[in-house]
Amino acid sequence: MNSNVPIPDDLLARYVSGETTPDETRQVKAWLDQSAGQEEELLRFQKIWETANVVKPPAEFHVDAAWKKVSKQIATQPTAVDKPSPVPPLTVHRNKDGVRPLNTAGKPSTFIFWRAAASIVMVLGLGWLGYRFFERTNEPAIAKVLETQEKTIEQTLPDGTTVFLNHNTTLSYAEDFGRDTRTVILKGEAYFDVKRDENRPFIIQANGTEVRVLGTSFNVRAYDKKVNVAVTSGKVQFSTPKAKTLLLKDETATAQADTIIKLPAVDLNAMAYRTRVFVFDRTNLGDVVASLREGYQTDIQLTGRLKNCQLTARFERESLDAALSVIAETLNLQVTRKGKTILLDGQGCP
Template sequence: MSANESISDDLLARYVAGTTTPDEQAQVKAWLAQSTDHAQELARFERVWEASTQVGPPAMEVDVEAAWSKVNKRIAAKNEQVEPKVLPLRKSSFAAWRVAASVLVVLGLGWLGYRWMTPIEKAEIAVVKTQKNTLEQTLPDGTKVFLNENSTLTAAADFNEETRTVTLKGEAYFDVKRDETRPFIINANGTEVRVLGTSFNVKAYDNHVRVAVTSGKVQFSTPKQKVVLVKDEAAATSEADTIIKLPALNFNEMAYRTRVFVFEKTNLSDVVASLREGYHADIRLGSRRLENCLLTARFEKESLDTTLSVIAETLNLRVVRRGNSILLDGSGCE
């Protein structure tokens, strides 16, 4: 029995790449339990997947559409040639970080739920913290928060009373439940973000705080200045507690949550920076002559290997792995 008769190649690809949801993982495991042939099929698919990420010699002229086609053809060709063999699964480093942090996350969520569901003293607070992982959390008021890695969200002891106040260190995307009687307030490294109900991203790993709004209206303030941001607007703090509105909203900054990257004649140095933050991977360029190569492409919930393979095919580059680092190298695009 082949995998295609009962499970999609897309789901198997994301399972091998380590980007499946818990429900999808359960679906694959149930499929594996149906027959020993399925384990062999999955092992063969993993060999095909790994083989497909090995980029060959540069072509003379390749665009993004041709690069996608070439990567897909390699997967199909290898699928017909590789003999079935049971191999251990090797998931991406992004998934490995999530597994490594699972115990911490489970314990943290259990404690957080207990603190928010039972009476607490005014002096006490509730904390959600991430390390080498991301985490989505629903607050008691119905607000959804998606924390990036190395971030901490602290809720005030009187949360859900007159105001809904939290403190953020790191980065998080907020989808705030609207409540006109209780404003939602985020304190982040000397700044304040105040809303009634909207969606936005706050990046506050240091004193350079950035706010990007995807819906509704946000009030962003420092001790010296206050600005109002609406949908598709962004701003950041600068010297002397001032706020500067940015020329355009960069949705790639939120790819750690969406796993969607959109590049429009973007310098390769900026592409690599976006991928590094979005995939939490150490990606570098082999030389400075590659920095100004331009890329126009869209990647939506693709694995890191697939994304890098398409970029390499498009710009005639090689993907070189050195330990935990990934290098994009080649002769350049001049």
């Protein structure tokens, strides 16, 4: 090999970092055998690398920091117009790849240092960019998030679907929602009025279940592992990893532990958080209180002796106080407030 032919800088960088292939290692060794000057250049290259200490895992690597460290080493070296200081003898110990001992003294070359620094930053920089590219391709898409706490909200999604979120609910979807797919993630409870699209099913992922529709109206309750779906129009495919069912208008089902159970009928009172309409027909007072508790998001308690009482009534957009006054008057009950808790008490019913 002609000693005047330079070796690629990126190959030297890989060599001093121990990342060369066997063929590349042989190529470097052959280059080193050309003259002592080649070993001197490799030694200076390696000193910059080790002193700068820029070899770090990808998560810790920062190009600017690496460049500053290398530049600091270069700044300490004499330039062409500086008077060089005496350089002490340098010794290269034989390593596993067979670099022979060298005892020499000489003037450091500014060009060599700059070329070495550029090669180091180039190789590490490319590795960092590759790492960041791989990392970004595995990142989830940026999501839009709708969230409620004490209040309910109604929102229109980019595809025209209307969604009404109950208290303490989160609905998220991708930035490009509606472009190719219509998928949302639900934690809590929401009522959907889905805009029909034959080519893009609307998909709801909720606590390990999936609801898939083309265009319909339905309610999904998924505050915990138990997920309930109630359909008010159209049809819905409700599935878990091990079960699947088709729900039609006025049908409802509950999924838990991969099992789906169809229920007798839709309980419209369960959607009163949106409609503010409660309909009770000879309904046990315990069920009445449960519906009001969910609809108004208020802690309402009932004494045990009232469990046999039944109520027939309809409340349409009434305030909670108005509804409780009607119940108390009808069944001869007392309404007591203790902090945020409301207690219903009375003599009981036959």
